Every structure is written in C-alpha cells, then in structure tokens.
Amino acid sequence: AQRVTQPEKLLSVFKGAPVELKCNYSYSGSPELFWYVQYSRQRLQLLLRHISRESIKGFTADLNKGETSFHLKKPFAQEEDSAMYYCALGGSNYKLTFGKGTLLTVNP
Amino acid sequence: DAEITQSPRHKITETGRQVTLACHQTWNHNNMFWYRQDLGHGLRLIHYSYGVHDTNKGEVSDGYSVSRSNTEDLPLTLESAASSQTSVYFCASSGSGGLGETQYFGPGTRLLVL
Numbered sequence: 001a002q003r004v005t006q007p008e009k010l011l012s013v014f015k016g017a018p019v020e021l022k023c024n025y026s027y028s029g030s031p032e033l034f035w036y037v038q039y040s041r042q043r044l045q046l047l048l049r050h051i052s053r054e055s056i057k058g059f060t061a062d063l064n065k066g067e068t069s070f071h072l073k074k075p076f077a078q079e080e081d082s083a084m085y086y087c088a089l090g091g092s093n094y095k096l097t098f099g100k101g102t103l104l105t106v107n108p
Numbered sequence: 109d110a111e112i113t114q115s116p117r118h119k120i121t122e123t124g125r126q127v128t129l130a131c132h133q134t135w136n137h138n139n140m141f142w143y144r145q146d147l148g149h150g151l152r153l154i155h156y157s158y159g160v161h162d163t164n165k166g167e168v169s170d171g172y173s174v175s176r177s178n179t180e181d182l183p184l185t186l187e188s189a190a191s192s193q194t195s196v197y198f199c200a201s202s203g204s205g206g207l208g209e210t211q212y213f214g215p216g217t218r219l220l221v222l
Contacts, residue, residue, distance in 0.1 A: 006150075009148075034210075036213075042215075043198070043213045043214060043215045043216060044151075044198065044200075044213040045213065046210045046211075046212075049210070086150060086151065090209070094139045094158070094202055094204065094209055095141070095153065095156060095166075096141075096153075096211055097153075098143075098150045098151040098152075099150055100148065100149060100150035101150045101151075
C-alpha cells in the first residue's frame with residue numbers, strides 16, 4: 001500500500017533561516033514524488049517533482065530511495081514561503097497519495 | 109489559457125439534502141479527481157475518472173457519487189448530505205502522458221452541512 005508521512009504538522013522558522021520539511025514514503029514500486037504548496041485560501045499548486053530535478057522558488061528536494069525520503073529544503077526562508085506544504089506519491093495509475101501536510105510559518 | 113474551475117465556491121446546505129458540486133476543466137485531460145481536505149487528514153481521494161463513462165471509488169467514497177458524460181466535467185454528488193461531509197472539496201485533472209504527470213487543482217468548494 002502507498003503511504004506518505006509528513007511528521008511535522010507545524011513548522012515555524014525565522015526569515016533567513018534554513019528550512020527542511022520532511023517527507024517519508026512507503027511504496028513497493030518505482031515512486032514518483034511531488035511537493036505541492038497551498039498559500040492561504042488558494043488552490044494547491046505544484047511546487048516541484050523529483051523527476052524534473054529542478055529548483056523552484058529556491059526549494060529543492062532529493063529523492064533518497066534508501067531512506068525512502070523526499071525532504072523539501074530551502075537555505076534561506078522568506079516570509080512569502082509561509083504556506084501549507086503537501087508531499088505526494090504517485091504510482092503508475094495517475095493517482096496521488098498525499099501526506100497530511102506541514103504548515104510552514106516564516107516569522108519576520 | 110486552459111483552466112479548471114469549480115462551482116459553487118461556497119455552499120451551505122441541510123442534512124439530508126442532495127448536493128452537486130461542479131468541476132469543469134479545459135485542459136482536455138483524461139484524468140479527473142475529487143478530493144476532500146480536512147484538518148489533520150490532508151487530502152483524501154473521493155472518486156476519480158480516467159475518461160468518459162469511467163468512474164472509480166477512492167478511499168473515502170461512501171456517500172458520494174460521480175458521473176463522467178464528457179471530457180470536461182466531473183460533477184460530484186452528495187446523495188444525502190451529512191454533517192461529516194462538511195469540508196473543502198477540490199477537483200483536479202491530469203494528462204495521461206506517463207511518469208510525473210502533474211495534477212492541476214481547482215480553487216475548491218467550501219461546503220457546510222448544517
């Protein structure tokens with residue numbers, strides 16, 4: 001069965017500090033991992049996906065198959081990064097399994 | 109520009125009433141999904157469709173139904189609304205190109221069942 005775990009419901013950091021949002025997954029096949037972001041009262045939008053190996057808004061995430069993790073990192077957090085972040089796992093059937101989300105607050 | 113829309117954006121209804129939430133996408137995507145978002149649960153899949161006349165149950169499908177008569181629309185019906193169905197509902201769509209297909213989300217519908 002597919003499962004995504006985001007151990008932190010809430011994460012609070014100061015502006016300029018590094019931030020890491022944790023994501024662990026359970027999947028028997030070859031995983032597709034995504035990070036989605038939801039700013040206050042807005043729709044979810046894709047932040048990045050592991051297959052693209054890209055950096056969006058200064059965020060990066062590396063798939064670690066040995067640790068079954070896909071942690072999201074940013075070296076210097078900005079206030080506009082405050083949002084709900086969801087890690088999601090996709091399989092071969094186009095469905096996504098979402099974690100429960102981490103609410104990131106970046107304090108001035 | 110292609111988009112995905114939902115209506116209504118806000119809905120208040122009474123227990124026992126039938127409610128239909130609309131979802132319309134102009135991406136020409138085959139795949140469409142309905143989720144509900146609740147604090148402490150994240151997003152949970154209600155129903156999904158891979159194309160016209162195809163529908164499938166997700167992990168929390170009890171009390172909900174969908175139908176797919178064309179590519180653009182996947183309406184979600186609550187047969188007899190219950191207070192436990194108070195939630196924010198998101199519709200999403202994606203293509204069928206293979207690995208890493210992105211799901212595009214609608215703006216959401218806030219439903220309150222009294």
